[in-house]
Amino acid sequence: MHAGVWASLGGVRLTAALEGLGFDWVGIDAQHGHHDDRSIRDILSLRREPRATVLVRVAANDPTMIGRALDAGADGVIVPLVGSPEEAAAAVAAAHHPPRGTRSWGPLAGYEIDLARPPMCAVMVETADALEQVAGIAATPGVDMIFVGPFDLSLALGLEVNELIADTSERSPLRRVVAACSEAGIVAGAFAGAPERAVHLREHGFDWVAVDTDSGLLALGAASAMLASAAP
Template sequence: MQIPTNTFKRALETYAPLWGCWAGFASGYATEIIAGTGFDWLLIDGEHAPNTLPTILAQLQAVAAYPTAPVVRCVNHDPALIKQLLDIGTQTLMVPMVESAEQAAALVRATRYPPHGIRGVGGGVVRATRWDGVDDYLNKAADSLCLIVQVESPKGVEQVEAIAATEGVDAVFVGPADLSVGMGYPGNPSHPEVQTAIRKVIETVKAAGKPVGILAPMEEDARRYQSLGCQFIAVGIDISLMRQGALSTIGLYKERPAERPSRTY
């Protein structure tokens, strides 16, 4: 048996735009619904959504039958948790709040087996190896993994060139909300200074020859970031889509004050 192809990593190599959706319900049932709607990739959020290893596993299993590529975001840099996420079959991992090349290199080591890293060997008890059904998994695993690091703080922006140059980092993802808070403009990622910082990240990562992504549920934001060079853009959040749909439906029957869509995401 061969390792399943990492379709997200392969798609990044084509330089075509990839449109994604945040999956925040922590439910395999809900994530499977989104997986069948045509998004190129889904972000299974282990940082802010109420996910656990079993719920992330359920979502990986639920979307496996669909062409949508799953990306899993972990809650922190803990190498033990990263090991567990890889063992349950995560192939594309997004890690929040990376602020230095040293942190990026440590994350690369957490995804590699010795002598190139510190990932522990689960062998026949883990889904990633298909319970020892994958031929030569230990030597092939790294090629099937895609590591995305998030730059979402002023310090990360300062260090983005070194972060992007780190061997083993496959892509960089910008976090507009955290960046705006860190720069002193909470709830206002559209502030000119924040936009200047985002542009710097995009240009620096592209100059390093690596893909860059961002979260932008507002179409005008998404189109602007695409024009700046972002390749993979999350243009929806499942929870927000449900809430907006519910408000629209009840608005047909009950008079309600209009809500301005949030740009803080």
């Protein structure tokens, strides 16, 4: 499994430091997290080797936001609330320069175009419409990963998030997503936000999983420090 950490708190140095903790990838959240253009640029300017993959969860399926995250040097984008193959195709087009897509050329910001390393384009399946059309979304050319948002998906389906994740039956929503990804030959990913949920998601067959969050890791570290200092 590719273990990721999700950065929501907005701190530049805190997020840059997450890259050195051994995770395979870092997700910078500009949809619900406290990140913006400025913090994303500042974090990416602090990158050093060895690098984890850095993906930005943009605020919306918007070509300007996708282009700006990639101009800042992100290795890819995670695009929220993608509901159909057409919306997935729009996200892919926004992530790539012509002739593959429609992304504008912007190396004035200081990055170089590396055509040998095209950005990763992940689209989020987290609505009932998206689940209905998951096979078509997965088969959309240029979609590299479907990334499930289990919180939004469970709201959309009228379930508790843990109920959604615990359902391992053949036709369960999460099994359908993993099957569609495997059929299309793309990566299945998901947000867990806590290690115990990550274990279930791995069992479903998800490969790229956001195991924990920056705030979760802080809480865990604080709890273990207090436990250690309280020991007789």
